[in-house]
Amino acid sequence: MSLKPDLNTTNAQGKLPNGAHDAVNVVLDTAYQGIDQKAWAKLFTQARKSHLPEFIADMLAGKHINLSEDRPALHSALRNLSRSPVMLNGQDVMPAVSNVWHRIEALCNKWVGVTDVIHIGIGGSDFGPRLAVEALAYVPEIECRGMRMHFLANIDSAELARILDRALPHSTRVIIVSKSFTTLETTMNAKAVVAWLKASGLTNSQMNKALFAVTANVPAAKDFGIEEDHIFPFWDWVGGRYSVWSAVGLPIALQYGFKTFQEFLAGAHAMDLHFKNAPLEDNLPVIMALALLYQQDKRGIKAYAAVPYADALDWFPKWLQQLDMESNGKSVDRNGKPVKFSSPVVFGSAGSNAQHSYFQLLHQGTEIIPIDFIAIRKPMSNRPEAAAHHRILLSNCLAQAQALAHGKSADNPNHVYPGNRPSSLLLLPELNAFYLGALLALYENRAASLGALWNINSFDQPGVEYGKVLAKPIEKALVSGSDQIRTDDDIDAITANRINFLNSNS
Known part of the structure; x- marks a missing residue:
C-alpha cells in the first residue's frame, strides 16, 4: 500500500500541504496515513x-449519551466562554x-504570599492540571507567580x-481534588498533609485559610x-478525565493568572465550535478518529504512539493514555455486545528523546504502530541558539515521518527499513x-468520535473498580501480620x- 499524499485542501492563509486540514490554525496532515480518496x-x-453527526450534536447539546450512568458528558460547557x-x-x-469562573478570578486576585x-x-x-502547569512553564515571558x-x-x-521536605508549611496552600471526595489515595494523602500542617504549628485559623477543595460532593x-x-x-x-476545564484547573489560574x-478555555472552546460545525470531511477530530479506525481495520494495529516534538509536552502522552484507554478500553459496546475494536495501547514521550528510545521498534519491529507527530512552528525559548535548535528539532520530526513511510532497502537485512508505517503530523503555530x-x-473530541464509531460508551470506566474492591480484604490480611492467610472468595x-x-518478612 502506498503512503503517497492526497486530500489537497486550502485555507484563508494559502494552500495547505497535500493531505492537510486546519482548524483554529492547528494543521493536521494525514498524507502519510496511506489512505487514498476512495478509502476516505x-x-x-x-x-x-x-x-x-447526530452523536456530536447530542453530546454538545447535553443529551444523556452516557447511557450506563444516565448522564450527559457536558465538559464542553465548562469552556463555553460565549456563555x-x-x-x-x-x-x-x-x-x-x-x-x-468568577470565584476562580477572585481567588487569583487575593491569593498572595x-x-x-x-x-x-x-x-x-x-493529569490535566499537571500537564497544563508543566507545559505553560515553557512559554517565554508568560505571567507567572513562581x-x-x-x-x-x-x-x-x-x-x-x-x-x-520542600514545602514551607506556613505559606503553603492545599487543594484537595476529588469528584466524590471518597477516593482512597486522595483522602489518605489529604489527611497526611493536614497532619503535617498541624505538626508544623499552624493554628486552627491558619489551617482554615490553607485548605481548599474541588468536588461534586460538597457535604463531604x-x-x-x-x-x-x-x-x-x-x-x-x-x-x-475531562475536568481540567473546571475548578480542577485552579493551579493553572493561580500560577499564570485568570487571563x-x-x-x-478559549482554545478548547474554539476547537469545540469547529467539531460542532465543520463537515465531517474537514473536521479534525473526526479525520483523526477515522484514520485510526482505518489502521485498525486494514492493518490490525494494537497500539499507537503520540510523540510531541516539544519538551513542554512531555506530560501530554500520559494525559492521553488516560483519555483514550480509560474512555475506550472496553470489550463490549453500549448494548453489551462484544466489539471488534476498541482503544489501542497508547504510549509516547517527547521527541527527539523518543528517537533514542523506542523508535528502533517503530522502524524495524514486527508490529505496525501508527504515530501522531506533534510539532510547534515557533521555538519555545528566547535563547540566541533557539532558532538553530528548533530547525534541528523540526527536521528530525519530518525526517522520522518520511523514513517510516518510505523505508529503505539494503543488501544487509539488518539495515532494511520496511517502511509503509503510517503517521499523522499535527502542527501548532x-x-x-x-x-x-x-x-x-x-x-x-477524537476520543468521543472513536467511541461513537465503535459504539462504545466513552464516559464510564467500570473496569477500574474491581481491583479496588479486592484491595480491601488484601489490605486487612496485610494489617493482620499473619503468615497463615488462606484462600477464600476474595484471595x-x-x-x-x-x-x-x-508478612513473614515484615
Missing part, C-alpha cells in the same frame, strides 16, 4: 452510517459555570515525603473540615494557553502465598 470517502460514509445557554434537564448550566501549592488528586484530577506547584497523586509515601468536603467558601464545585455531568486560564487548550480538546492461592511471604 468510504470512511466518511461509514461515519454517517454510525450516526456520528450561550447550555440546557440540561430544562435548566441552563452556564450561570453555575460562570459563577465558578503563597510559596507552595499542594494539589492533591489522582487520575483525571491530576509558586512551587506540587502535584500529589500516588499513595506511595515517597512522593508525599519529597513534597513535604465540609465534613473534612474545609470552609464552604473554600469549596469549588463541579458536577456529575463532568467526567474526571491565561481563560485563554486555555506556537505553544501557549490557547493552543494547549485547542490540542487537548482536539483529542477529547486466591497465589495472592495468599504473596501475602504470607510479605
Whole structure:
C-alpha cells in the first residue's frame, strides 16, 4: 500500500500541504496515513452510517449519551466562554459555570504570599492540571507567580515525603481534588498533609485559610473540615478525565493568572465550535478518529504512539493514555455486545528523546504502530541558539515521518527499513494557553468520535473498580501480620502465598 499524499485542501492563509486540514490554525496532515480518496470517502460514509453527526450534536447539546450512568458528558460547557445557554434537564448550566469562573478570578486576585501549592488528586484530577502547569512553564515571558506547584497523586509515601521536605508549611496552600471526595489515595494523602500542617504549628485559623477543595460532593468536603467558601464545585455531568476545564484547573489560574486560564478555555472552546460545525470531511477530530479506525481495520494495529516534538509536552502522552484507554478500553459496546475494536495501547514521550528510545521498534519491529507527530512552528525559548535548535528539532520530526513511510532497502537485512508505517503530523503555530487548550480538546473530541464509531460508551470506566474492591480484604490480611492467610472468595492461592511471604518478612 502506498503512503503517497492526497486530500489537497486550502485555507484563508494559502494552500495547505497535500493531505492537510486546519482548524483554529492547528494543521493536521494525514498524507502519510496511506489512505487514498476512495478509502476516505468510504470512511466518511461509514461515519454517517454510525450516526456520528447526530452523536456530536447530542453530546454538545447535553443529551444523556452516557447511557450506563444516565448522564450527559457536558465538559464542553465548562469552556463555553460565549456563555450561550447550555440546557440540561430544562435548566441552563452556564450561570453555575460562570459563577465558578468568577470565584476562580477572585481567588487569583487575593491569593498572595503563597510559596507552595499542594494539589492533591489522582487520575483525571491530576493529569490535566499537571500537564497544563508543566507545559505553560515553557512559554517565554508568560505571567507567572513562581509558586512551587506540587502535584500529589500516588499513595506511595515517597512522593508525599519529597513534597513535604520542600514545602514551607506556613505559606503553603492545599487543594484537595476529588469528584466524590471518597477516593482512597486522595483522602489518605489529604489527611497526611493536614497532619503535617498541624505538626508544623499552624493554628486552627491558619489551617482554615490553607485548605481548599474541588468536588461534586460538597457535604463531604465540609465534613473534612474545609470552609464552604473554600469549596469549588463541579458536577456529575463532568467526567474526571475531562475536568481540567473546571475548578480542577485552579493551579493553572493561580500560577499564570485568570487571563491565561481563560485563554486555555478559549482554545478548547474554539476547537469545540469547529467539531460542532465543520463537515465531517474537514473536521479534525473526526479525520483523526477515522484514520485510526482505518489502521485498525486494514492493518490490525494494537497500539499507537503520540510523540510531541516539544519538551513542554512531555506530560501530554500520559494525559492521553488516560483519555483514550480509560474512555475506550472496553470489550463490549453500549448494548453489551462484544466489539471488534476498541482503544489501542497508547504510549509516547517527547521527541527527539523518543528517537533514542523506542523508535528502533517503530522502524524495524514486527508490529505496525501508527504515530501522531506533534510539532510547534515557533521555538519555545528566547535563547540566541533557539532558532538553530528548533530547525534541528523540526527536521528530525519530518525526517522520522518520511523514513517510516518510505523505508529503505539494503543488501544487509539488518539495515532494511520496511517502511509503509503510517503517521499523522499535527502542527501548532506556537505553544501557549490557547493552543494547549485547542490540542487537548482536539483529542477529547477524537476520543468521543472513536467511541461513537465503535459504539462504545466513552464516559464510564467500570473496569477500574474491581481491583479496588479486592484491595480491601488484601489490605486487612496485610494489617493482620499473619503468615497463615488462606484462600477464600476474595484471595486466591497465589495472592495468599504473596501475602504470607510479605508478612513473614515484615
